[in-house]
Amino acid sequence: MGELDEAKAKAAAAYNAAADHFDHPVSSFWHRFGRRTVERLALQEGERVLDVCCGSGGSALPAAEAVGPKGTVVAVDLAERLVALGEAKAREKRLANLEFKTGDMLALGYRDASFDVVVCVFGIFFVPDMVAATRELWRMFRPGGRLAITTWGPDLFEPANGAFWDAIQAERPDLVKGFNPWERISTPAGLRDMLGDADISGPDIVAEAGSHPLNSPEDWWLIAMGSGYRGTLAQFDPATMARVREKNLAGIAGYKAITTNVVYGVATK
Known part of the structure; x- marks a missing residue:
């Protein structure tokens, strides 16, 4: 299995396993940051949106609401169990303009300029070659359209993250990660450089400092069980x-x- 196939298989397995906790209220940040991403795009009624690495719909659901019944949203994720969660939410909200699909963002088969907007929230770093993945996303929307990439900033989930890997170290040192893929793009400069390598210039990049409350340490464990740590x-x-x-x-x-x-x-073509 090649590096790309291995990365895809690991991501799909981790988030399929995490699906049973992914939408727990303690992990409300998935939808909070998805909605903020959509708000930054100022979507217009009737626009066509592609949302890759969509999870259970954190950005796809508000995007579908924003573009209205004359618009369309296609939401894609490798983890079929997250896709099923998203489909259930779309049915509950009666969003007939939103289609969820299980698939690989690098092999969707859409023609050039098929969309007005492409969105990727907390997902571009799962691909070993982020530059190639970004170029593929850039290809699929029209001139004048927008690409939104949202990623984690520095110190993700600290201090719980550090405590998590200390606990893993005590049991299986071989599983401890020395580097997380999003660290390359965890600053505005890093994200700007990655986009530049993909021949994308002039992006609007904003860093937002934030924290997520814990009512108890057990809240963190539920977050870990409903995220990539589950892998x-x-x-x-x-x-x-x-x-x-x-x-x-x-x-x-x-x-x-x-x-x-x-x-x-957010980059405009």
């Missing part, structure tokens, strides 16, 4: 996971929030 946790038997959980939560005792800094980028 690591899925490799443990119940007894080992219990030890990891205990150590992780002990490491954040007394903390009332985790860091959720975000970088928003």
Whole structure:
């Protein structure tokens, strides 16, 4: 299996496993940042939107509301269980202009200029070659259209993130990551450089500092179970996971929030 196929398989497996906790209220930031991304685009009625790495609809649902019944939104994700969650929400909201699909953003087969807007929230970094992926997204929308890439800023989920990997280190040092892929684009300069490498100039990039409240350490564990951390946790038997959980939560005792800094980028073609 090549690097790209391995990355896709790991992402799909992690988020399919995380689907049972992905929409838990403690993880409301998925939809908060998705909506903020859409707000920054100032979508117009009737526009055609492609949302890749859509999760359960954090940005696709508000996009569908914004473009109205004359517009369309196609929402794509590798994790079919997240797609199913999104489909259920679209039905509940009666958004007939929103189509969810399980698929790979690098192999969608759409012609050049098929859309007015392309959105990717917390997803571009799952592809080993972010520049190539961004070029593919850029190809699929018309001149005058917009590309929105939202990514994590520095210190994601700290201090809980550090405590999590300390707990993993105690059980399986081989699973500890030395580098997270979003770190290359976790600053405005980093995102601007990546877009420049994809021959995209003049993006509007804004860094937003933020935090997400924790009512208790257990809130963090639910967030971990409903996010990409689940891919690591899925490799443990119940007894080992219990030890990891205990150590992780002990490491954040007394903390009332985790860091959720975000970088928003919008480029016009």
